[in-house]
Amino acid sequence: MDGLTINQAAATTGWSPRMLRYLESTGLVTPPRTASDxxxxxxxxxQRLRTLRNLLxxxxxxxxxxxxAQRMRSQPDLQSAVEGWLDAPIAPPEGVADTADWLRFEQDKHERLLALAGGAS
Amino acid sequence: MDGLTINQAAATTGWSPRMLRYLESTGLVTPPRTASDxxxxxxxxxQRLRTLRNLLxxxxxxxxxxxxAQRMRSQPDLQSAVEGWLDAPIAPPEGVADTADWLRFEQDKHERLLALAGGAS
DNA sequence: GGAACCTTACCACGCCTCTGTCAGGGTTGT
DNA sequence: ACAACCCTGACAGAGGCGTGGTAAGGTTCC
Structure with missing residues (x-):
């Protein structure tokens, strides 16, 4: 044994033993195990437990x-997907000739949807 | 008026009007308002609403x-705090002469805590 | 001026997070 | 061998999230 058991670790870090097990289940702090688990x-x-408490x-x-945050670290596609969405401009996309055209198109779409919902014979 | 109302937007994006208001409350999609709100x-x-659906x-x-993720974007101190924690090494910090010394120190600490809890006269 | 829309503010429900506690069974130390 | 510890698994409760509904009141359009 070259380390503290879960109750000792709890006492020195301020976490409860229950929470140490929970933190392990989330993958944030994963201690090694002895032969008998x-x-x-x-x-x-x-150190990680104490700094985590500070962080929170x-x-x-x-x-x-x-x-x-840790999951974004380990899944680059997820990170790029999220950051791509966040970085997307709020401005209208170019390529539609005129805002008025776009507006008419979307509003017509809306009416088509209403027609479908209402008078479907 | 140069845009869709909430019900129209809901119809074309697939979100419910309720959810559009909720998304605004979270700060993810914040449409401008007319003079009468x-x-x-x-x-x-x-576009943002549709791509958000794709993302989810x-x-x-x-x-x-x-x-x-958006909050980390806008608060650099939060981002550096979280990433600092994630990047921290799992290895023991240097500076303690010997692992055995550290272990004894922590275990003694544990016993002091037990003594305080148990036989406080 | 009335129908159809918009606003905010609540109540409610199901699910998930966080946290505690307990039971049944294995391990360690003296 | 016996106390004191550890394990997993389960139940339980407070609180937040995601979502729907509904009520009371303002706005827009015909």
Missing amino acids: YRIYGPGEL DSQEIEISDVGF | YRIYGPGEL DSQEIEISDVGF
Whole structure:
């Protein structure tokens, strides 16, 4: 044994043992195990637990948020998809000749939908 | 008026009017308003709504996740705090002479805590 | 001026997150 | 061998998210 058990780690970090297991289930802090499946918290894990607590306290964020950030880290396609959406301009796309044309097109579409819903014979 | 009303926008994007208002409350899609507070969805907002739907469908993601990503965008200190935590090494910090010393220190700390909890006279 | 639309503000429901607690069974240390 | 610890799995409850509905009141169009 070269590390703390879950209750010892809980006592020194301020997390409850339940939460340490929960954090492991989210993939945020994953301690190694002994041969008989006891969790072993080394200095690295303890540091990570303490700084995680600081992070959650200082910023207004939740565990699941950090989990999502980690997920974006490991899935580049997800990251590029999200950032692509965020970076997309709010301005209208070019290629439609005139705003008035576009507007008429969309409003007609709306009326077609209403017609479908209403007087479908 | 040079844009669609909320019901028209809902019909062409597939979102419900309720959800368009909800998305505005999360800050993800914020249409401008008329003088009498009607929401006006222009081509840009419609595009954004459709691509948001694509994003949520294609990736395994929730609205609040996108909201969090946007929040990290606009708050650089939050972003650096989260990424700093994610990038922190799992390895023990240097500076402690010996792992055995550290271990003894932490375990002693544990016992002090137990003593406080148990036999506080 | 009335129908059809828009606004905000609530209530409600199902699901998920976070957190605690407990039961049944295996492991460690003295 | 016995206390004290660890494991998993389950139930439970507070609170937030995503979504729908509905009511009371202003706006727009014919």
